[in-house]
Amino acid sequence: MTAFSQDFPHGITCIDTGYWRPGFAAAYLLIEGGEALFIETGPSHAVPRLRATLAHKGLSPEALRAILVTHVHLDHAGGAAELLNHLPEAQLRVHPRGLRHLLDPTQLQAGAEAVYGPERFQSLLGTVQPADSQRTKSTEDQEMVGWPGRPLTILHTPGHALHHQCIWDPTSGGLFTGDAFGISYRIFDQGEERLLFPATTPVQFDREASHHTLDRLAALSPKWLFLTHFGPVPFTNRLTDRLHTLLDRFADLADLHGAQKGPEPLTEALHQLLYQECPPALPPLSDALCRDWLAMDCALNAQGLRVWQQRRSC
Numbered sequence: 667m668t669a670f671s672q673d674f675p676h677g678i679t680c681i682d683t684g685y686w687r688p689g690f691a692a693a694y695l696l697i698e699g700g701e702a703l704f705i706e707t708g709p710s711h712a713v714p715r716l717r718a719t720l721a722h723k724g725l726s727p728e729a730l731r732a733i734l735v736t737h738v739h740l741d742h743a744g745g746a747a748e749l750l751n752h753l754p755e756a757q758l759r760v761h762p763r764g765l766r767h768l769l770d771p772t773q774l775q776a777g778a779e780a781v782y783g784p785e786r787f788q789s790l791l792g793t794v795q796p797a798d799s800q801r802t803k804s805t806e807d808q809e810m811v812g813w814p815g816r817p818l819t820i821l822h823t824p825g826h827a828l829h830h831q832c833i834w835d836p837t838s839g840g841l842f843t844g845d846a847f848g849i850s851y852r853i854f855d856q857g858e859e860r861l862l863f864p865a866t867t868p869v870q871f872d873r874e875a876s877h878h879t880l881d882r883l884a885a886l887s888p889k890w891l892f893l894t895h896f897g898p899v900p901f902t903n904r905l906t907d908r909l910h911t912l913l914d915r916f917a918d919l920a921d922l923h924g925a926q927k928g929p930e931p932l933t934e935a936l937h938q939l940l941y942q943e944c945p946p947a948l949p950p951l952s953d954a955l956c957r958d959w960l961a962m963d964c965a966l967n968a969q970g971l972r973v974w975q976q977r978r979s980c
């Protein structure tokens with residue numbers, strides 16, 4: 667354990683990448699038999715933390731086999747190319763639809779700058795390097811990665827994005843979900859209750875594919891969802907049902923507010939909905955705190971829902 671990482675059974679370490687605020691975005695380190703791999707990297711700002719975690723675990727850079735990214739959005743993979751340069755034996759593995767964006771991040775960077783604005787982009791996401799083409803490879807659905815005694819399965823999981831994949835670790839019962847199984851911050855936890863809501867970020871969100879992916883993932887009956895935003899959440903069918911319902915309610919709100927000029931009414935409607943979704947007995951969580959924590963997600967989700975809606979109407 668370090669100031670920004672926490673250990674879990676089966677050699678899993680959750681690392682807070684420091685993206686935006688503590689407790690907001692994670693990367694994971696999996697260690698098996700003296701070797702290791704990363705799942706997610708966070709943006710380039712996170713690379714020192716990832717390397718410090720390796721040093722803390724007594725692992726040499728050569729012990730790293732792979733970097734698996736769930737998708738190429740920069741809060742998940744922005745630092746992948748830079749990290750790869752520090753890990754001489756590692757391969758970077760990405761969904762085939764994300765491969766070209768890691769090799770040439772120009773379009774990815776322009777897209778993120780359009781969403782965040784240039785200044786915010788710099789402070790949040792920093793520089794994005796092109797990845798070493800010799801060591802960056804695409805994955806296949808159902809491909810086995812990991813180790814003979816510790817298989818990990820890649821699952822291609824469209825919905826949040828067409829270039830999204832999850833990683834299934836039957837040894838721990840852990841499913842590394844990226845953004846395919848929603849977002850859930852620990853500050854909202856109340857006893858067993860969790861606030862979990864969909865990530866409908868621009869520009870490839872698709873409601874039907876998201877439902878289908880949720881069904882496919884839930885059928886694995888995982889014990890744990892290792893979310894990128896943020897940390898491990900015990901899997902339950904109830905959470906899954908709620909996420910299906912919220913996907914439809916998000917879409918209904920998009921229908922209700924989508925025709926309006928700007929995204930603000932939809933952003934506000936999403937905030938109201940999520941405030942109602944917060945575990946009921948959460949005493950100190952004022953509307954202001956809730957608004958503060960969910961501001962970025964409500965704004966991005968509203969933008970993504972509007973893009974989805976425009977795509978449907980063309």
Ligand SMILES: [Zn+2]
Pocket residue numbers: 739741742845894895
């Ligand atoms: Zn994300």
